[in-house]
Amino acid sequence: MPTLMSSNDSLSPLHGRRVLLGISGGIAAYKSAYLARLLKKAGADVRVVMTRGAEAFIAPLTFQALTGHAVRDSLLDPSAEAGMGHIELARWADVIVIAPATANLMASLAHGHADDLLTTLCLASHARLFIAPAMNQGMWSHPATQANLERLQQYGWHIVGPDAGEQACGDVGQGRMLEPEAILEALHQAYQRDTTPKPAAGLRITVTAGPTREPLDPVRYLTNRSSGKMGFALAEAAQALGASVTLISGPVTLETPHGVRRVDVTTADDMLAAAQQSVQKGCDLFISSAAVADYKAASYAEHKLKKQNGEETLTLTLVKNPDIVATIAAGERRPTVVGFAAETQDVEHYALDKLTRKKLDMIVANQVGANEGFDSDDNAVTLYWQAEGGVKAHELPLQSKVSLAHALLHEILRVNAASLAPAAQ
Template identity: 65%
Template sequence: MSTLLGKRILLGISAGIAAYKSAHLARLLKKAGAEVRVVMTEGAQAFITPLTLQALTGEAVRTSLLDPEAEAGMGHIELARWAELILVAPGTADLMARLAHGHADDLLTTLCLASQAERVMAPAMNQAMWRHPATQRNARQLETDGWRLLGPDAGDQACGDVGPGRMLEPESLLAELAAFPDTATLRPPDASGLKIAITAGPTLEPIDPVRYLSNHSSGKMGYALASAAAERGADVTLISGPVNLDTPPGVTRIDVNSALEMSEAANRLAEHIDVFIGCAAVADYRVAQAAEHKLKKTPGRDELTLTLVKNPDIIAEIAARPPASGRPYVVGFAAETRDLETYARDKLTRKKLDMIVANDVSQDGVGFGSDHNAALLLWRDADGSPSQRRELPTQTKPAMAAAILDIILGCLAKRHDTASS
């Protein structure tokens, strides 16, 4: 918890039933060594009292923008300048909407606009409210504006519904805040000067001119990674299979169809890049000889036999490159339906990857085609041993991309420091 020691954290609490968790969160933050001050909306006080938070933090709780005593010295500006991190937990659909549209109609929203601190939110609401297009637009806008969204989690809700919308548990939030590798601050590492190549989407392996073999993939995770890296200043090349997505700003895109085409593009770039992220769902096999013309049904014949041959293992090819030929830092992805960590750890070791991002695609609401994801990250320490592990809870794919990139950049910095020492 050393990254939180002495950190000045402004805990914002809005009007959701999950506000009861905020008391435990405040206690954990204090135990981790952070300085904590609390701001509550008017509605939040219907769920938990300011006196409770004051007892836990040892600081007076602010509740009103129009408090004459506090505002005699422009108290809200002083508080905005004091904070190094603004953590809103819970963040209701209403608060997200107001912040996404730049409102400053109470103390908490005013502080969020007046402060240059890092901003993190733990959304919490009914699953239908979270899934509503308006809330999803607001979530994307907040991330564009620099907010980091942690969660929400999925499961049973106070209203009786089941689905995404639960606020992350205080222990999970604390782990998220404290787990940025090798950084003494929550500010994301800068990627300026890095050259990053990312594969995304599916590959299409032709059977004949109208049919093909493929894998499920919307490309959303790979495109989110490309966008996050470009926003941090990296020189990003996106090798994309066929998807219905716009190229992120500042990203160079190479369109491919087959695994062979993706392999050729990846290997061509490999010696010129610092990081390679294989996020594409590459088909493992292709038809040995695609038919020149459309295959016709044969009367009385109910079966069709296709001879398949293995496609190149792109991520293993890049990882097998010797350092002298320009081997980049290699990050793979693994979509599994069972034994997630076992298969992911095997793939990390067998393919000699530096990091692997594994997700359980059997879960509802995450993975293929979804706007959300949850993942297990495994990576090698600076000495090359595959010993590091971190779980990323359910969150939007842009938020997950930012978290994954934080870890990658932290690992690169640690390797650089180790090599220099």
Template identity: 60%
Template structure:
């Protein structure tokens, strides 16, 4: 069905209103079956829904199904002789108030990020000034691949809003980020229902600050105190937080790691420098995650010149003083952010983590056993216990051994859900 001759003015961004015109794009992913439910929900909300399918999408769900649900003939071809008698693809681009692509595959994201217009759906996206949203859906490894993350960042810069993806079981048998948000969650975001669902994982207006890596506490011009932290976990958290759509600031100690796409990076050396930066930024963030392995002590005085060995003396005495407690300082701020801490322990891991959660008044803590050589510092894998406050109770979630990048998505998802719960509780309090 061709678009109306005279398109209506674009509706301002925000929640959907009855009568809004939604162009629902469906690309070639197994999640395409969910798009039928999504189309139905939007129609029930009073929207006019025009479905556009890629060629591959038709292998997963038939156009006839979508036509029956929307009452409009599905558009599938850029070179449809009937529709193009009046430049139908341009009229359709003008017709839409919003363009929503669900599912959006890695291939489609790559083509849109490069500005390609090689089928009807990508052509419409380039030709339309409508608000544009997409719900990514793909294998977890494909979603985490640097190329996909670069494309996602480019799409955000081009004005696209990314809804999700969520994490969980996938059709291929993998577990991790890449699942398309459920239709009711996407509809809730678009309709602005105010309910807390899996859509709370969408964090486009959140600012997350993360500390990472070790600190170096100088003894003299050539020596320092430090630890074995590689920064891998903190950088994985920054990448996962950015993938959720959040604005991310990464405060990192000295590590040789590339900055994740779209993340603002601030490099520091010492614990005092990290605290100064953290205090400045924490006043303007929603979640503060203290993942850095901050040195507990520093030299009382730093020698001006290299400390020399003294002949005949077998010992060297250093006077150390305690470093500031960054995570406790941030959690003590009035009207401060939600604070997530880490507890890297070698024994009694959960007991120490619970004590730290209470003692430092944290909202959530991630506990891991760094005594295991295949986990923790320097490793690509990690396992953790997530503990968080739920009213007067402390809830618990066990995360088995997995890639740090995968664990990072689970941590970010839990933190965002806790934030949404806390805000919902605050808004409904008498």
């Protein structure tokens, strides 16, 4: 269980913060009483705004007793609105935390609705925004909810949870509101990160990730086993280190990292076009971790290819795909370029050949095979680059791809500090 900080602990990043706790109409509203208590213990000044639906699950008097302030629940409260109370409340808050946040509330916020006090003050506030979703697992996984989630992230909302497990309706799956202790810990970590130096601050980083799919006919395509996990971890780590991140992804089933701009593509030609556009808009560091198909069909069959009677084989004519990382490295507006070499044998030999032949600044080499690299959550790599006196290498041992991404980025930033420093100023 996370360590909790008491109200008299001046080291708490929430100490002295003005926290507006928003509560919407879900069964998890009963947990919000404990969250309000924890926020008070952490030294925050807490005000509560409830929706009418929330009051069906827990009484406002509970929160008044816990926080020492009257609960607000109406946009058209004559006594409060005499002084434009909802605007004053929006200005007052340093932090807005909505827990629980129902699918309906998320949809309202994502689409800019202001039909009650809580949604109205969220639109009017410049506070830091956190939301803890809570809903049935089917509602959480619905494409509409996931689209609203992505839009909220683009608007600056920090998504806390949800958790997975047994739900009040009897279903089992993702959608439970995080426990109050975990929500408080997420707030602590968010503010602690604010005080930590960010070595990539000011940098514009583009990451390619996942496989490409090269169509043969309307139902078949050529692809590879890349999961995209390494590229997504790199994008998430780059954003956490302060960079503005564009993630160009082939077809994968991964969620977009918070704060990252995502561009979805399918073919190698699509990925090259997106990469060139990103560089043209401004890119300081280009990391090509995507597993791009080397070849595509010379011609696309408009109808499904059929088996021919008596024929035991099918011959396909393939042509080379564009070399994305080499093209970016050879461009006029060239950023610092880092490539990947996923090999099944002679890893160092092939990696160094690509480093030189494609004129890259660095290359990340790793062994892949039946049980290594692509599908695993862990990886081990070696980073190579040219330096005075010859090629330098830095080995990173087997670890989670999330941890590895942070270690890789720190080393990339260290080695290329001279070329990247001006952009970060």
